Amino acid sequence: MKKVNMYALSTCPWCRKTKKFFTDHNVPFSYIDYDLADEATQAKISAELDAAGVTGFPFVRIGDEIITGYQPERYSRALGI
Amino acid sequence: MNTESRKKALRYFFGKVVAPMGFKFTPDAELVDFLLEQEVILETKHGIPFCPCQPLRHDRARDMKIVCPCIPFHREHFDAIKRCWCGLFVHQDVIDPDSLPQLSPHEVGLE
Amino acid sequence: MSLILIACLNCRRTRWVLNKKFVQAIRADEVAPGGMRAVELDGHEIVVCNWSGKYFAIQRRCGHMNAPLDMGTLDGKFVTCAMHCAQFDVTTGEALSGPVPADFGGESPPPKITGYLEHIGMQMKHIRTESIGTYDTKVEAGWVLVEL
Numbered sequence: 001m002k003k004v005n006m007y008a009l010s011t012c013p014w015c016r017k018t019k020k021f022f023t024d025h026n027v028p029f030s031y032i033d034y035d036l037a038d039e040a041t042q043a044k045i046s047a048e049l050d051a052a053g054v055t056g057f058p059f060v061r062i063g064d065e066i067i068t069g070y071q072p073e074r075y076s077r078a079l080g081i
Numbered sequence: 082m083n084t085e086s087r088k089k090a091l092r093y094f095f096g097k098v099v100a101p102m103g104f105k106f107t108p109d110a111e112l113v114d115f116l117l118e119q120e121v122i123l124e125t126k127h128g129i130p131f132c133p134c135q136p137l138r139h140d141r142a143r144d145m146k147i148v149c150p151c152i153p154f155h156r157e158h159f160d161a162i163k164r165c166w167c168g169l170f171v172h173q174d175v176i177d178p179d180s181l182p183q184l185s186p187h188e189v190g191l192e
Numbered sequence: 193m194s195l196i197l198i199a200c201l202n203c204r205r206t207r208w209v210l211n212k213k214f215v216q217a218i219r220a221d222e223v224a225p226g227g228m229r230a231v232e233l234d235g236h237e238i239v240v241c242n243w244s245g246k247y248f249a250i251q252r253r254c255g256h257m258n259a260p261l262d263m264g265t266l267d268g269k270f271v272t273c274a275m276h277c278a279q280f281d282v283t284t285g286e287a288l289s290g291p292v293p294a295d296f297g298g299e300s301p302p303p304k305i306t307g308y309l310e311h312i313g314m315q316m317k318h319i320r321t322e323s324i325g326t327y328d329t330k331v332e333a334g335w336v337l338v339e340l
Binding site: 007009011012013014015017034035042045046049053054055056059068069070 | 139
């Protein structure tokens with residue numbers, strides 16, 4: 001299975017739904033809650049968002065594909081499930 | 082400070098701001114309640130009710146663009162998807178907010 | 193407000209109670225709907241607010257840093273202080289939100305000013321936004337009366 005990691009916000013309900021999607025489908029994933037991270041991590045993630053040209057969370061990377069916003073159909077397609 | 086009182090006040094202020102722009106609170110009452118609660122948390126921490134679903138960049142000019150309601154700063158994008166990013170507000174004609182996917186500007190042909 | 197001695201007819205004992213009274217504050221037509229006017233009554237600094245034809249009286253001094261609330265704005269039943277934008281419900285006096293952080297326009301102040309600001313900031317960390325006092329009101333013969 002492709003590697004899945006995401007950037008989330010502890011205040012965002014769509015990020016929670018995204019985490020639940022991966023958990024419910026038994027997809028291993030890693031995540032960082034941006035707002036709870038230290039300054040250095042936030043700066044790193046911020047630079048990554050700018051490089052990808054996106055501003056909203058959830059930010060999900062499945063393999064090489066970046067998906068922003070809660071989009072369960074795209075997650076399923078990207079994961080082949 | 083009382084969270085429920087603050088949520089009611091935010092409802093009042095935000096409602097007046099978004100109506101002339103063609104938006105209203107989403108009919109999903111549970112989502113409204115949750116998002117307003119998060120905004121009160123953010124306001125208590127930072128002094129400003131930021132969008133609960135967009136990251137703070139710690140750059141005033143950038144962060145001002147995600148102060149709720151942030152519709153004016155993302156007008157084209159939000160009009161295209163008929164909702165704001167976190168979904169607190171939807172177009173006035175929306176009855177089924179669950180039918181509105183959370184699409185990025187790129188996905189609707191913008192930026 | 194003063195203390196008066198009253199005799200309780202039930203328990204046959206006397207006790208001191210606050211002698212509250214309504215005093216004329218301002219003519220009702222001098223405070224338009226959505227407006228606020230400051231008055232001083234018997235040493236009390238009070239702001240009379242008109243929310244859609246209903247009159248409310250609050251303490252004049254903001255529960256954050258004492259700025260005069262009549263210099264702020266009244267929107268519905270919510271007053272916003274002009275100084276740092278703390279907000280209060282004029283019907284209950286409840287503090288709804290604290291100050292909004294200042295914007296220095298992205299420029300760094302000179303070093304001496306930075307030191308001063310840090311010193312002030314350290315003390316301001318302990319400042320809380322408290323709810324404000326309210327007074328009962330009534331309208332009689334074209335006057336807004338406030339209970340002191």
